[in-house]
Amino acid sequence: MLAATALPAPPQDRKNRILDAAERCFARHGFHKSTMQDVAAECAMSPGNLYRYFSSKDDLVAGLAERDRERFMCDITVITAATDPRSAFEALGRLHLVETPVEKAVLMMELWAESARNPRIGAICRAMDHEVHGIMTAFVAQWRRLEGMSSPTPPDQVASLMMILGDGLFRQRASAPDFNAEAAFRLIYPIVLNAIGVPQSSPPEVP
Amino acid sequence: MLAATALPAPPQDRKNRILDAAERCFARHGFHKSTMQDVAAECAMSPGNLYRYFSSKDDLVAGLAERDRERFMCDITVITAATDPRSAFEALGRLHLVETPVEKAVLMMELWAESARNPRIGAICRAMDHEVHGIMTAFVAQWRRLEGMSSPTPPDQVASLMMILGDGLFRQRASAPDFNAEAAFRLIYPIVLNAIGVPQSSPPEVP
Amino acid sequence: MLAATALPAPPQDRKNRILDAAERCFARHGFHKSTMQDVAAECAMSPGNLYRYFSSKDDLVAGLAERDRERFMCDITVITAATDPRSAFEALGRLHLVETPVEKAVLMMELWAESARNPRIGAICRAMDHEVHGIMTAFVAQWRRLEGMSSPTPPDQVASLMMILGDGLFRQRASAPDFNAEAAFRLIYPIVLNAIGVPQSSPPEVP
Amino acid sequence: MLAATALPAPPQDRKNRILDAAERCFARHGFHKSTMQDVAAECAMSPGNLYRYFSSKDDLVAGLAERDRERFMCDITVITAATDPRSAFEALGRLHLVETPVEKAVLMMELWAESARNPRIGAICRAMDHEVHGIMTAFVAQWRRLEGMSSPTPPDQVASLMMILGDGLFRQRASAPDFNAEAAFRLIYPIVLNAIGVPQSSPPEVP
DNA sequence: GATGAATGAGATTTCATTCAT
DNA sequence: TATGAATGAAATCTCATTCAT
Numbered sequence: 001m002l003a004a005t006a007l008p009a010p011p012q013d014r015k016n017r018i019l020d021a022a023e024r025c026f027a028r029h030g031f032h033k034s035t036m037q038d039v040a041a042e043c044a045m046s047p048g049n050l051y052r053y054f055s056s057k058d059d060l061v062a063g064l065a066e067r068d069r070e071r072f073m074c075d076i077t078v079i080t081a082a083t084d085p086r087s088a089f090e091a092l093g094r095l096h097l098v099e100t101p102v103e104k105a106v107l108m109m110e111l112w113a114e115s116a117r118n119p120r121i122g123a124i125c126r127a128m129d130h131e132v133h134g135i136m137t138a139f140v141a142q143w144r145r146l147e148g149m150s151s152p153t154p155p156d157q158v159a160s161l162m163m164i165l166g167d168g169l170f171r172q173r174a175s176a177p178d179f180n181a182e183a184a185f186r187l188i189y190p191i192v193l194n195a196i197g198v199p200q201s202s203p204p205e206v207p
Numbered sequence: 208m209l210a211a212t213a214l215p216a217p218p219q220d221r222k223n224r225i226l227d228a229a230e231r232c233f234a235r236h237g238f239h240k241s242t243m244q245d246v247a248a249e250c251a252m253s254p255g256n257l258y259r260y261f262s263s264k265d266d267l268v269a270g271l272a273e274r275d276r277e278r279f280m281c282d283i284t285v286i287t288a289a290t291d292p293r294s295a296f297e298a299l300g301r302l303h304l305v306e307t308p309v310e311k312a313v314l315m316m317e318l319w320a321e322s323a324r325n326p327r328i329g330a331i332c333r334a335m336d337h338e339v340h341g342i343m344t345a346f347v348a349q350w351r352r353l354e355g356m357s358s359p360t361p362p363d364q365v366a367s368l369m370m371i372l373g374d375g376l377f378r379q380r381a382s383a384p385d386f387n388a389e390a391a392f393r394l395i396y397p398i399v400l401n402a403i404g405v406p407q408s409s410p411p412e413v414p
Numbered sequence: 415m416l417a418a419t420a421l422p423a424p425p426q427d428r429k430n431r432i433l434d435a436a437e438r439c440f441a442r443h444g445f446h447k448s449t450m451q452d453v454a455a456e457c458a459m460s461p462g463n464l465y466r467y468f469s470s471k472d473d474l475v476a477g478l479a480e481r482d483r484e485r486f487m488c489d490i491t492v493i494t495a496a497t498d499p500r501s502a503f504e505a506l507g508r509l510h511l512v513e514t515p516v517e518k519a520v521l522m523m524e525l526w527a528e529s530a531r532n533p534r535i536g537a538i539c540r541a542m543d544h545e546v547h548g549i550m551t552a553f554v555a556q557w558r559r560l561e562g563m564s565s566p567t568p569p570d571q572v573a574s575l576m577m578i579l580g581d582g583l584f585r586q587r588a589s590a591p592d593f594n595a596e597a598a599f600r601l602i603y604p605i606v607l608n609a610i611g612v613p614q615s616s617p618p619e620v621p
Numbered sequence: 622m623l624a625a626t627a628l629p630a631p632p633q634d635r636k637n638r639i640l641d642a643a644e645r646c647f648a649r650h651g652f653h654k655s656t657m658q659d660v661a662a663e664c665a666m667s668p669g670n671l672y673r674y675f676s677s678k679d680d681l682v683a684g685l686a687e688r689d690r691e692r693f694m695c696d697i698t699v700i701t702a703a704t705d706p707r708s709a710f711e712a713l714g715r716l717h718l719v720e721t722p723v724e725k726a727v728l729m730m731e732l733w734a735e736s737a738r739n740p741r742i743g744a745i746c747r748a749m750d751h752e753v754h755g756i757m758t759a760f761v762a763q764w765r766r767l768e769g770m771s772s773p774t775p776p777d778q779v780a781s782l783m784m785i786l787g788d789g790l791f792r793q794r795a796s797a798p799d800f801n802a803e804a805a806f807r808l809i810y811p812i813v814l815n816a817i818g819v820p821q822s823s824p825p826e827v828p
Numbered sequence: 829g830a831t832g833a834a835t836g837a838g839a840t841t842t843c844a845t846t847c848a849t
Numbered sequence: 850t851a852t853g854a855a856t857g858a859a860a861t862c863t864c865a866t867t868c869a870t
Contacts, residue, residue, distance in 0.1 A: 030324045032239040035843060046852045048846075057844065106323045112378060113320035116313045117237045125382055157394050160379075164395065168375030171319060172367075175332055187364055188371065191398055221833095242860060253835045258862065444738045446653040449864060460831040462867075471865065520737045526792060527734035530727045531651045539796055571808055574793075578809065582789030585733060586781075589746055601778055602785065605812055635854095656839060667856045672841070 015053050017043050019064050027103035031061060031110050062120045065111055069128045072096075076135055085143040086198065093189060097169050098181045105174035133159045140196055151197030158195045165192065222260050224250050226271050234310040238268055238317050265325060272318055272331045279303075279335065283342055292350040293405065300396060304376050305388045312381035340366045347403055358404030365402045372399065429467050431457050433478050441517035445475055445524050472532060479525055479538045486510075486542065490549055499557040500612065507603060511583050512595045519588035547573045554610055565611030572609045579606065636674050638664050640685050648724035652682055652731050679739060686732055686745045693717075693749065697756055706764040707819065714810060718790050719802045726795035754780045761817055772818030779816045786813065 021043030025034040036057055040047040054060040075095065082088030115125040136159035144150065153161070165188045173179050193200060228250030232241040243264055247254040261267040282302065289295030322332040343366035351357065360368070372395045380386050400407060435457030439448040450471055454461040468474040489509065496502030529539040550573035558564065567575070579602045587593050607614060642664030646655040657678055661668040675681040696716065703709030736746040757780035765771065774782070786809045794800050814821060 049851055109320040113316040161394055164375035164379060167378040168371035171374040187368055256834055463830055523734040527730040575808055578789035578793060581792040582785035585788040601782055670855055
């Protein structure tokens with residue numbers, strides 16, 4: 001904000017600019033077919049300069065995975081504080097599963113594949129899974145307590161179910177360009193609500 | 208049948224030997240970190256010889272994807288002819304989701320990522336998805352007719368649900384080395400049965 | 415001719431069949447872009463069998479050069495015994511420079527390039543040049559003696575001139591697909607006759 | 622002009638340094654037996670760096686052919702503006718046919734062979750032939766007009782004759798290491814002068 | 829004699845990374 | 850800080866040649 005700090009350009013901004021560029025490149029051509037030159041060109045920097053912010057190509061991918069994780073955790077955490085769990089939950093589901101651009105889904109396949117080889121990516125993915133699982137477990141338990149609901153499926157299993165459904169939906173989106181995410185969401189959403197124990201006024205009608 | 212005629216070595220056997228080796232390599236280090244030298248060493252052949260059977264590295268991956276597709280289609284097709292749909296369905300689910308070695312799941316992530324870049328892999332994956340969806344839709348419809356069951360979810364949506372759950376479970380297995388596939392299967396199986404319309408004697412008990 | 419010798423197929427025939435195939439391949443794609451597999455396929459033999467007749471690819475090219483040399487020497491030698499030098503000379507010129515298919519010219523460029531690297535090809539080419547030069551020198555001297563002609567250019571220089579003109583014409587044919595060899599021949603032929611000392615009834619008319 | 626600005630190294634200089642090295646390599650071992658490593662070593666660069674200036678090995682050869690064409694066109698064009706056609710013509714002939722190092726002739730065989738396979742080289746060679754033919758035709762016509770000479774051979778045919786003789790002489794030089802270019806030049810030069818229509822004081826004496 | 833599957837050295841090309849400026 | 854030319858290791862793929870049958 002101050003003139004004095006405007007010139008040297010905050011390093012975090014640079015990092016983000018690079019990560020944005022990398023994200024675009026990787027979504028377009030995949031991680032392995034994108035070169036550091038490509039990324040440099042995409043963010044209008046010199047190749048050498050990337051190495052001032054990320055120590056290697058792997059570090060760049062890890063940085064991307066890490067930023068995604070942070071952002072997603074940010075999104076997800078808000079529901080724990082929501083006064084209306086149901087609408088907050090649905091909003092989060094829609095945001096994550098329907099509104100997210102398909103490129104993110106494609107990128108996620110890349111990350112899932114990488115996570116089996118690259119220990120750092122693996123650690124980030126597992127950490128995210130672990131956190132998400134914990135948050136959703138707590139969220140389900142809290143929601144049930146709040147509204148006096150019950151269900152034969154314990155909260156941690158509901159959380160597992162959510163993650164399986166979410167990941168499956170992501171994969172379908174990544175795979176089929178014409179996949180109807182909205183329809184799929186309407187298909188799985190009631191199943192999750194049911195597992196949580198939310199009483200559903202009417203069975204989903206399919207005309 | 209005679210030893211004398213066995214010598215020229217059937218080409219399909221060679222192809223399969225190479226594909227087996229490639230599968231092991233790719234499962235270990237991923238497609239992009241495995242070299243043709245690695246694959247050659249793994250099947251005790253010379254690098255040049257691989258090119259007699261597969262015209263390029265990409266062709267090798269496509270061959271692997273294609274073989275997987277064929278095998279899976281083989282497995283899945285039997286259920287359409289099953290006299291006892293329920294046990295055949297459960298057997299197929301267990302076979303595919305629980306008994307399949309984790310390496311296959313890891314390999315599948317690789318393939319999913321590839322399918323967004325490599326048109327041939329993409330085509331194979333989409334073809335498989337399409338076939339599986341068709342078979343499962345028909346299977347659900349047939350089962351319902353056979354046993355006079357009904358459900359608000361139309362067969363094609365049930366098929367979509369199965370695929371979402373199956374893919375999600377695969378991804379969880381690939382990601383977490385200690386993921387309990389059996390428990391996850393017990394979690395999602397009743398949901399699918401319910402969507403199909405199979406009457407369930409008792410709610411799934413979780414001890 | 416005898417039934418007994420017909421079966422094992424005379425080796426020289428085999429060699430020639432291979433050389434014919436090689437000639438077609440080399441004319442089409444050049445020496446360096448033709449593989450031994452290509453040549454084998456072209457003469458419907460197995461690659462390994464080529465090595466029973468030629469010890470290496472280089473040996474095959476040398477064989478081709480050698481056969482060409484022999485054939486050309488055969489053609490050229492007849493003029494020394496011709497009763498009518500003039501018509502024999504013109505016939506030879508037309509045969510070599512106009513009637514020879516363009517592919518031969520293209521092949522010759524290949525050989526000229528090779529002869530600078532491959533000592534054996536070099537030796538064959540130089541031997542041929544030497545022989546041709548000797549024969550033409552003798553032929554010019556003999557012709558002059560026979561018809562009592564004279565010219566300021568000594569026979570060996572006339573021979574040099576013939577070779578320069580012949581090679582130059584070959585190169586033009588090889589280079590330009592629509593090169594008019596007949597017109598070029600009519601352009602250079604009187605020049606050679608003149609150098610030999612043949613009295614020319616009328617200057618070449620160009621309508 | 623300042624030392625400080627000289628550092629980024631002008632790309633054209635780099636290209637020329639590479640072309641010089643390639644020329645040496647190709648003259649020594651031929652195009653097909655020279656590797657990019659060889660060329661890189663010859664110009665004291667890394668192999669990868671060559672690809673910053675030439676996109677492929679073929680591109681490098683094409684670059685060489687193109688540079689040769691430009692240089693030769695430069696040499697040849699000056700005669701059209703010469704005040705004394707005769708001495709300019711002789712000087713050009715000597716420069717091109719006698720003073721040019723033999724390596725160039727050897728290289729030219731390589732290029733002639735290449736031009737039949739490599740469309741780009743073919744195009745460059747044909748373009749050069751076309752230009753040379755046009756310039757020499759115009760030159761002969763202009764010379765005749767200037768000095769009121771005449772000859773039964775039309776200018777374009779004289780140009781063809783020059784090219785045939787020139788190419789033939791090149792091939793002889795390339796083939797025989799001890800070929801006497803000077804003697805050959807003295808042999809063909811009067812023939813060309815005669816075809817142009819230049820009155821020759823005395824027939825060439827051969828002692 | 830003949831086959832053709834197999835070999836493996838070697839060539840072209842790419843690209844993550846460095847470093848002089 | 851930033852640049853971008855340069856590096857050089859490594860990967861894919863080719864093909865002359867061999868050899869068991």
